[in-house]
Amino acid sequence: MPQYPNRQFLDFEQPIRELYEQIDQTKKMAEKNTKIDYSSNIQQLEDLIVEKRKEITANLTPWQRVQLSRHPDRPYTMKYIEKMTTGFVELHGDRNVRDDKAMLGGFAQIDGHTVMIVGQQKGINTKMRQQRNFGMANPEGYRKALRLMKLAEKFNKPVITLIDTPGAFPGQEAEERGQGEAIARNIYEMIRLKVPVICVIIGEGASGGALGIGVGDRVLMMENTWYTVISPENCSAILWRSWEKKEVAAQQLRLTSTDMKGFGLVDEIVPEPSGGAHWNYTEAAAYLKDSIVKALNELKNISPEDRVNQRIEKFGRMGFWNE
Known part of the structure; x- marks a missing residue:
């Protein structure tokens, strides 16, 4: 062995x-x-x-970066919280339906800043992955995230979101409880938050599941992650009726951190240890912590009104169109 x-x-x-x-x-x-x-x-x-x-x-090819973002040894939200912060106090429930284990959050200290950290958690073994629903949140998960972000706003504390999901849960019960409305409400409310908001794609950033906690003053993306409207497999299934073209789909979707930075959809690419974040959790967390602290220090000197206006302008500029 x-x-x-x-x-x-x-x-x-x-x-x-x-x-x-x-x-x-x-x-x-x-x-x-x-x-x-x-x-x-x-x-x-x-x-x-x-x-x-x-x-x-x-x-690395785009498909290989997708594979790295899903590596079973890759650090998830809780690992980054453990390595980057102190005094983490997890808060539970959406005060309506239940506590969604796929979405977690709470107050913590990072380099002297008290922040609210919210993120998706996939689980580190089979039992925990089932409990965490593989990082796919239900509507109550997004409502829980919003509750925590509004709580942070009440106490004037910055919000940090860590995005790592294959998408919002697509089950019938999720749709019945208003999955689309929950995600849309989060996008609407996040763009109006008066406190600094920093979003980080730490793994998979798929579809509305990522957008539900993805609106912020700074959007960071770790080096070996992806961010797009649909996974390469599902894109391949729709266009070619088979998963066999997933590598082609990954290439055509332009989903890597370099692509996203080029499109202006993310503000910064956070480097990872050689070979990927799964080789050295401490080093990966140190890189991410440096970027987050830098962003916090930049944003704290901006007035709430200017921050909101800049955020609206930032997201309003995204995309390509002709008139």
Whole structure:
């Protein structure tokens, strides 16, 4: 067995897995032959892993970035909260239907700032993924998010949203309880919030599920994430009646962080550790924290009225059209 049995590898990460297996074999040889020093061999292999991670990251296709955004070892909202903040106090419920586990939030401290953090959480194992509904919130999840954002506004505290969802839950019961209205209400209310709002795509940013907590003064996007109206698989299913064209769809959707920055839909691309955020949670959180704190310091000097007007103008400029 490899030395790293808990780490999962995507298809294009297999060269890295092979290097880990070589390290494991070298360590076993060192245990059998204690008179021979294998430390230099192990160090060379570890250096090769670092180089291979850089090489892979530098040549990713859009579909591979989609795969990285869904990597099972990738940090989710709770991991970023744990690594970036202190004193997190989770708040529950929408005061109407129930507490949606796919959407979480609460007050926390980040670099001296008291903030309200709201984000989607997918779950770190099978049982928790089912409990969290794979990060797909119901209407009560979006109403819970709005309740927390309005609470932050009441106490004049900035709002940070962490977006990571394959979409809002598409079930019949969600539609019956007003999924579309809940998302539309959030967009309407978020653009009018008087406190600073910073939105970050930390994984998947799909459709209205992302937009429901995606309106802010600053929209940041981590390097290996995607943000678009539909997933590549569903796009492929609609256009070609098959998932087989998902890689083509990912290319045509222009969904990567570089594309979004070029379109002016996001303000900043947050770098990730070589190979992706799943290789080093602490480093990934440090990059994100730096960007968030920088944005907070910029926004706190702007008056609430100017902030709202700038936000309206910012989103009003988005898109391409002819008259």
